[in-house]
Amino acid sequence: MHTVGLDVGSIMTKAVLFSDDAWQSVVMPTGYSPREAGEQAFARLLRECGLTRGDIDVIIGTGYGRVALSFIDKAVTEITCHARGAHYLVEGTDMVIDIGGQDSKVILTDGAGNVTNFAMNDKCAAGTGRFLQVMATALGCDVSELADLARDAEPAQISSMCTVFAESEVISLLAQGVGKDRIIAGIHRSVATRVAAMAERLGQGKRITFTGGVAKNEGVRECLVRELGLAIITVPESHLAGALGAALIARGKTPAPPCPFQ
Amino acid sequence: MRPFTMNVVQDMREQNILALEHAKRDNRKVVGMYCAFAPQELALAAGAIPVSLCGARHEPIAAAEKTLPRNLCPLIKSSFGFAITDTCPYFRFSDFIVAETTCDGKKKMFEILREYKPIHMMHLPQGTDRPAAVAWWLKELKILKERLEENLGVEITRQNLREAIKLCNRERLVMKRLHEMNRLDPAPLAGLDMLTAIWMKGFNVDKEDGINQINQLIGEIEEIAASGQSPFRPGAPRVLLTGCPVGIGSEKVVRLVEECGGAVVCFESCSGIKTMENLVDEDEEKDPLEAIAECYLKIPCSVMTPNPGRFELLGRLISDYQVDGVIDLTWQACHTYIIEDVNVRNYVKDNFGISSIQLETDYSNSDLEQLKTRISAFIEMISGQ
Ligand code: SF4
Ligand code: SF4
Numbered sequence: 001m002h003t004v005g006l007d008v009g010s011i012m013t014k015a016v017l018f019s020d021d022a023w024q025s026v027v028m029p030t031g032y033s034p035r036e037a038g039e040q041a042f043a044r045l046l047r048e049c050g051l052t053r054g055d056i057d058v059i060i061g062t063g064y065g066r067v068a069l070s071f072i073d074k075a076v077t078e079i080t081c082h083a084r085g086a087h088y089l090v091e092g093t094d095m096v097i098d099i100g101g102q103d104s105k106v107i108l109t110d111g112a113g114n115v116t117n118f119a120m121n122d123k124c125a126a127g128t129g130r131f132l133q134v135m136a137t138a139l140g141c142d143v144s145e146l147a148d149l150a151r152d153a154e155p156a157q158i159s160s161m162c163t164v165f166a167e168s169e170v171i172s173l174l175a176q177g178v179g180k181d182r183i184i185a186g187i188h189r190s191v192a193t194r195v196a197a198m199a200e201r202l203g204q205g206k207r208i209t210f211t212g213g214v215a216k217n218e219g220v221r222e223c224l225v226r227e228l229g230l231a232i233i234t235v236p237e238s239h240l241a242g243a244l245g246a247a248l249i250a251r252g253k254t255p256a257p258p259c260p261f262q
Numbered sequence: 263m264r265p266f267t268m269n270v271v272q273d274m275r276e277q278n279i280l281a282l283e284h285a286k287r288d289n290r291k292v293v294g295m296y297c298a299f300a301p302q303e304l305a306l307a308a309g310a311i312p313v314s315l316c317g318a319r320h321e322p323i324a325a326a327e328k329t330l331p332r333n334l335c336p337l338i339k340s341s342f343g344f345a346i347t348d349t350c351p352y353f354r355f356s357d358f359i360v361a362e363t364t365c366d367g368k369k370k371m372f373e374i375l376r377e378y379k380p381i382h383m384m385h386l387p388q389g390t391d392r393p394a395a396v397a398w399w400l401k402e403l404k405i406l407k408e409r410l411e412e413n414l415g416v417e418i419t420r421q422n423l424r425e426a427i428k429l430c431n432r433e434r435l436v437m438k439r440l441h442e443m444n445r446l447d448p449a450p451l452a453g454l455d456m457l458t459a460i461w462m463k464g465f466n467v468d469k470e471d472g473i474n475q476i477n478q479l480i481g482e483i484e485e486i487a488a489s490g491q492s493p494f495r496p497g498a499p500r501v502l503l504t505g506c507p508v509g510i511g512s513e514k515v516v517r518l519v520e521e522c523g524g525a526v527v528c529f530e531s532c533s534g535i536k537t538m539e540n541l542v543d544e545d546e547e548k549d550p551l552e553a554i555a556e557c558y559l560k561i562p563c564s565v566m567t568p569n570p571g572r573f574e575l576l577g578r579l580i581s582d583y584q585v586d587g588v589i590d591l592t593w594q595a596c597h598t599y600i601i602e603d604v605n606v607r608n609y610v611k612d613n614f615g616i617s618s619i620q621l622e623t624d625y626s627n628s629d630l631e632q633l634k635t636r637i638s639a640f641i642e643m644i645s646g647q
Contacts, residue, residue, distance in 0.1 A: 076642060077635055077639040077642060078635070078639075079635070079639035079642070079643075080639060080642045114643075114646070115643040116643070117617065117643075118639060118643075120632075120635070120636060122632045122635070123629070123632065
């Protein structure tokens with residue numbers, strides 16, 4: 001059986017193909033057209049796997065661009081998909097913290113990949129990947145460098161919750177001569193505080209898995225650990241959780257191949 | 263299948279504007295009311311037509327924000343906006359307006375609205391757990407009665423009151439019967455249609471006509487149910503809506519739930535079952551005003567503290583309507599409902615083990631996509647996907 005999960009996020013589009021004994025993935029920028037990004041990611045995935053559309057049994061779309069995809073069999077929300085994908089990546093996950101490009105969410109699950117409760121911030125950029133991106137630009141660096149640049153620094157106080165105000169706060173901190181490393185550490189803490197508050201309101205997790213693009217940022221993960229006082233797990237492919245979940249849901253009752261990280 | 267009568271029902275607001283115009287020409291008086299605590303029986307007993315002025319549309323909000331703070335519940339802003347822009351014929355036709363000291367926002371808004379129309383403010387007790395609460399409310403009803411008599415130049419007799427009580431009870435009973443049609447599984451009437459039908463009740467110029475129409479609608483729904491038909495796909499999760507009042511114009515959450523595959527089978531909020539549950543005692547021995555006072559104070563609204571009736575009602579409805587999930591809809595800046603949500607969600611989880619979600623939004627369309635994601639995820643969750 002071949003199933004595909006397509007996660008069209010605001011910044012990146014992720015596609016995963018499950019066959020009976022393995023899975024393969026493709027990641028590319030979403031750009032301005034979620035529909036085209038979805039089509040291209042799907043086409044590339046097929047090419048790389050040496051398959052055609054006719055070989056695929058079920059395709060499920062997820063992510064904010066899921067509604068733009070006309071060739072999928074079904075759309076499932078990123079919340080349901082992330083819960084399933086995180087459980088696949090880290091078995092027994094009972095809380096998922098997902099920080100993506102334009103939203104962040106905390107999902108409680110039953111420990112078997114099924115959602116029992118969730119909370120979401122999708123109204124403002126604070127606490128999302130977008131916030132980090134704006135701050136990186138203000139500091140003249142790339143988001144991917146943030147974690148390394150902030151290593152071990154004492155976080156500077158960033159009090160603005162709003163991205164626009166926080167940006168001017170960062171600029172004035174720079175003007176005051178506060179070190180870049182401390183400012184970045186402060187930015188990480190600001191994202192983590194927002195998300196941790198959401199997690200605490202929702203309930204307690206014992207096995208917390210961190211997914212989404214921002215999970216790649218070690219600085220944010222460390223801040224989350226400090227805020228919540230709990231261990232937080234990430235795996236190298238955590239950004240694929242949504243697409244993996246979609247491809248798994250598409251399999252229905254057909255068992256999935258074992259996860260290479262377990 | 264959609265009952266044919268719905269085509270008539272959905273146009274009732276417009277139809278009734280004409281009827282109201284005619285009634286005004288015949289010198290009938292109109293009493294505007296904003297809230298479920300406003301005793302319609304008194305207006306009817308005064309020979310007047312009670313109409314609902316509760317604002318459910320986004321359009322007049324921009325105008326309201328020139329005077330009122332932006333960070334205020336959309337229901338208050340919409341109601342105020344309709345009034346000051348003179349875009350609500352029901353407001354224009356109102357000779358007298360009844361307001362209550364419910365939430366702070368509404369209470370203070372009425373102070374400003376007073377410049378536009380004569381408004382009588384009824385003082386609600388803060389809760390119902392004090393021995394003097396009913397006595398207090400009864401006194402308020404007596405003051406309202408005097409004001410109505412003065413302003414409309416009529417006398418409200420016990421006999422008129424008794425007749426009005428019977429009429430309103432019949433209306434409550436028929437609305438409740440309609441609402442209870444969706445206790446059936448599968449539910450025979452779309453939630454959006456149910457909301458339309460119960461919302462239109464507020465605009466009836468002649469309650470008898472309204473009652474007949476709902477009876478006709480029930481007849482049609484019974485046929486649909488008997489043939490096993492339903493507007494919903496098999497297995498659609500059954501949702502109960504609670505929280506702030508929802509009307510036509512502010513129905514976006516109901517629409518989205520049904521677009522995402524859920525079935526809104528029960529409306530606990532103000533246009534819904536909350537106001538149909540209790541009847542006014544018709545006992546001839548009893549003082550009719552006292553009977554009215556007792557009945558209205560039972561409305562389980564979050565402006566009351568404490569508000570145990572809401573939980574008792576929710577519990578009953580969750581079982582009676584075989585509910586799979588509860589949506590607590592709170593309008594932005596509605597403190598009483600937003601705070602009470604904590605208790606609602608704990609109550610639902612602890613006593614019934616079913617899921618609930620709080621949705622906080624306003625009347626605009628700016629958050630439709632985000633709402634849709636939340637609602638779809640909730641539907642997926644309660645369908646056990
Ligand atoms: S929710 Fe409460 S205050 Fe609002 S209309 Fe209903 S009874 Fe009145
Ligand atoms: S919804 Fe809440 S804030 Fe708005 S009028 Fe009703 S009680 Fe007041």
